[in-house]
Amino acid sequence: xxxxxxxxxxxxxxxxxxxxxxxxxxxxxxxxxxxxxxxxxxxxxxxxxxxxxxxxxxxxxxxxxxxxxxxxxxxxxxxxxxxxxxxxxxxxxxxxxxxxxxxxxxxxxxxxxxxxxxxxxxxxxxxxxxxxxxxxxxxxxxxxxxxxxxxxxxxxxxxxxxxxxxxxxxxxxxxxxxxxxxxxxxxxxxxxxxxxxxxxxxxxxxxxxxxxxxxxxxxxxxxxxxxxxxxxxxxxxxxxxxxxxxxxxxxxxxxxxxxxxxxxxxxxxxxxxxxxxxxxxxxxxxxxxxxxxxxxxxxxxxxxxxxxxxxxxxxxxxxxxxxxxxxxxxxxxxxxxxxxxxxxxxxxxxxxxxxxxxxxxxxxxxxxxxxxxxxxxxxxxxxxxxxxxxxxxxxxxxxxxxxxxxxxxxxxxxxxxxxxxxxxxxxxxxxxxxxxxxxxxxxxxxxxxxxxxxxxxxxxxx
Amino acid sequence: xxxxxxxxxxxxxxxxxxxxxxxxxxxxxxxxxxxxxxxxxxxxxxxxxxxxxxxxxxxxxxxxxxxxxxxxxxxxxxxxxxxxxxxxxxxxxxxxxxxxxxxxxxxxxxxxxxxxxxxxxxxxxxxxxxxxxxxxxxxxxxxxxxxxxxxxxxxxxxxxxxxxxxxxxxxxxxxxxxxxxxxxxxxxxxxxxxxxxxxxxxxxxxxxx
Numbered sequence: 001x002x003x004x005x006x007x008x009x010x011x012x013x014x015x016x017x018x019x020x021x022x023x024x025x026x027x028x029x030x031x032x033x034x035x036x037x038x039x040x041x042x043x044x045x046x047x048x049x050x051x052x053x054x055x056x057x058x059x060x061x062x063x064x065x066x067x068x069x070x071x072x073x074x075x076x077x078x079x080x081x082x083x084x085x086x087x088x089x090x091x092x093x094x095x096x097x098x099x100x101x102x103x104x105x106x107x108x109x110x111x112x113x114x115x116x117x118x119x120x121x122x123x124x125x126x127x128x129x130x131x132x133x134x135x136x137x138x139x140x141x142x143x144x145x146x147x148x149x150x151x152x153x154x155x156x157x158x159x160x161x162x163x164x165x166x167x168x169x170x171x172x173x174x175x176x177x178x179x180x181x182x183x184x185x186x187x188x189x190x191x192x193x194x195x196x197x198x199x200x201x202x203x204x205x206x207x208x209x210x211x212x213x214x215x216x217x218x219x220x221x222x223x224x225x226x227x228x229x230x231x232x233x234x235x236x237x238x239x240x241x242x243x244x245x246x247x248x249x250x251x252x253x254x255x256x257x258x259x260x261x262x263x264x265x266x267x268x269x270x271x272x273x274x275x276x277x278x279x280x281x282x283x284x285x286x287x288x289x290x291x292x293x294x295x296x297x298x299x300x301x302x303x304x305x306x307x308x309x310x311x312x313x314x315x316x317x318x319x320x321x322x323x324x325x326x327x328x329x330x331x332x333x334x335x336x337x338x339x340x341x342x343x344x345x346x347x348x349x350x351x352x353x354x355x356x357x358x359x360x361x362x363x364x365x366x367x368x369x370x371x372x373x374x375x376x377x378x379x380x381x382x383x384x385x386x387x388x389x390x391x392x393x394x395x396x397x398x399x400x401x402x403x404x405x406x407x408x409x410x411x412x413x414x415x416x417x418x419x420x421x422x423x424x425x426x427x428x429x430x431x432x433x434x435x436x437x438x439x440x441x442x443x444x445x446x447x448x449x450x451x452x453x454x455x456x457x458x459x460x461x462x
Numbered sequence: 463x464x465x466x467x468x469x470x471x472x473x474x475x476x477x478x479x480x481x482x483x484x485x486x487x488x489x490x491x492x493x494x495x496x497x498x499x500x501x502x503x504x505x506x507x508x509x510x511x512x513x514x515x516x517x518x519x520x521x522x523x524x525x526x527x528x529x530x531x532x533x534x535x536x537x538x539x540x541x542x543x544x545x546x547x548x549x550x551x552x553x554x555x556x557x558x559x560x561x562x563x564x565x566x567x568x569x570x571x572x573x574x575x576x577x578x579x580x581x582x583x584x585x586x587x588x589x590x591x592x593x594x595x596x597x598x599x600x601x602x603x604x605x606x607x608x609x610x611x612x613x614x615x616x617x618x619x620x621x622x623x624x625x626x627x628x629x630x631x632x633x634x635x636x637x638x639x640x641x642x643x644x645x646x647x648x649x650x651x652x653x654x655x656x657x658x659x660x661x662x663x664x665x666x667x668x669x670x671x
Contacts, residue, residue, distance in 0.1 A: 198556075
C-alpha cells in the first residue's frame, strides 16, 4: 500500500465488454428494486398519517408493507447495485476482464427470483417480523447460493490481480463480498432454522442488523467511494496510511454498535454498554473516511457531487449514532421516528448517494456510452439530496416531538399522532421526491443502455 | 497491507469475534434460563402460552404488529413506561423464555403491549379488542380483513360484534371474527407479565442512570 499505487491500471478499460451484460443486468435489477422499494415505502409513509390507506388490503397492511419496503431496498437495491459495482471495481483494479460472467448472470437471476419469492411470501403472511430479515425461510437458501455464485467472479478478480498491491477499495469490496454469506447464514441458522430462545432472538437479530450495515452495506458503498473519488479528482488519497486503520476500525468495532437499540430492554445490560463504547470508538473510522475523501468536496462533475453529499451524510450519521447511543439521549429518541430518521440518514443519505455516485461514474464506462441526458442526472442529484435532507429533518422533528410526548404519561397516542402529523406529511413529500428522482435515474439508465450512442473509447478512458 | 491472507484472517476474526461476543456471550448468560418455581403458589413462572394464543402470536407476527408496538417495559426510572400503566417492573429475559417468536419491537407508534391484560385501571376485554381491530382507533388502522360480514342464517353467532352507529352491519347481517381474529385476540389477552421474579425487582434510582 503505497501512495503511487493509487492510480488503478488503465488497461482495464479494454476489459469492459466481458462483464458488460451481467453487470448491467444486476444494475438494472437494482434500479428496478429501488423504484419498487420507493413505492412501497410511500404507501407505508402515507399510512402513518392516513391509517385507512390500503387498510382493507391484507397484502399491504402497514406492518407488511414496511417489511416489504425494507427488504426490497436492502436486498434488492443495494444487493444488486452494490454488488455489481463492487465486482466492476474489483475487475478494473485487477486489470483483467471480469471472469465467470456467466456465473454472475445466473446468480443475479437466482438472487432476484429468490427475493421475489420472499417478498411475495411477506405479502402473503409468511414474513418473520425480524428487522432486516423479514424474508421467509424458504427464500433464503436460494439467495445464499446465488450470492455465492456471483461472489466467485469477485474472488477470481481479486486473486488474479496483476499486481499484488491492494487498494483501499479492494479491502472494502473484498470485505463486503466475503462477509455477507457468513452473516446471512449465521442469521438464518440462529433465527430461523434453529431459533435461539427468548430474548436471544432480539440479540442475534440486532447483531445481524448491525453486521449488515457495518460489514456489507457500508463497505459496498465505501469501496465505490474510495475508487471513484481519487479517479475523478485525479488526486492521491490524503492520509492513505490511515485508511487501513479506518477500515479495520469499521470491521472490528462496527458490529458491536448494534446493541444501542436494546438500551433499557430485557437483555444483558453489557450489550448496550458495549454498544455505547463501540459507537464512540467508531467515530475514528468516520473521521478517517472524512479525511480520506475530503477531495470529494472540491467540486467537479455530478458523480463527485453525489459522492460529496453521500460522504457527508455517512459521516454525519456516524456522529448522530454516537450521540443517540447515550442512555440520556436514548431516553427521548428510542422507539420513535428519530430512529427512522437516523436510519434514513445512513441509508437514503449515506449509502444510496454514494452508490449513485459510483453508478454515474461506472455506467458510461461499462456500457461504452455517455449518459443519454445530462439534465436528468442533475435533476436526480437535486431531488435525491433535497429529498434525503427533508426526509431526515422531518422524521427527526417528528421523532423528537413523539419522544417528548411519550415521556409525558398524560399524552394519549391519538394526541401524539396529531402532533407529529405535519412532519409525517413532510416526510411523505420527501419520499415522493426521492422516488421521483430515482425515476429519472431509471429513465436515463434505460435510454443510455438500450439506445444511447457509442462514445469514443478515449472519451471514457479515465 | 499487501498480504491477502492477512486480510482474510482479519475479516474472519472481526465477524467471528463479534458473533462470539454478542450472540454466544449472551447465550452463555441466558441460554439456560429456567422458569422460576414459586413455592408459595406451587407453580412455575412464566407459564406457557395457551394453544390458541400461540396461534395468535403467529398472526401478530405475520401482520408484523411489531412495526408499531413494542413488548418490552423499561425500568420505572427510565421513561414513562410505568406511569403509562404498562407495567410496575421492567421486563426481564425470563418473561420471554416460552415465547416461540419474541416480539420486542423497535417503535412505539402505538402503546406497548407487554402487560395488556393487567392495564390500570381496566384491561381491555375481548369485546373491546375485537372492536378496536374491526374499527381501528386513532392512528391504528382497521383490520376489517380479519372479520366476515355475513348473512345471519338461523341463530346469530355468539362471536358477532356488538357494533353501533355507522359501524352497524346491514339488516340481517352480522360481523363475525375469523379464526385468525379469535386467535389474535386470545394472544393479546394472554399478554401479562406481572409475576415478580427476584431479578425483576424494580431498580430504583441508582448511579447507572
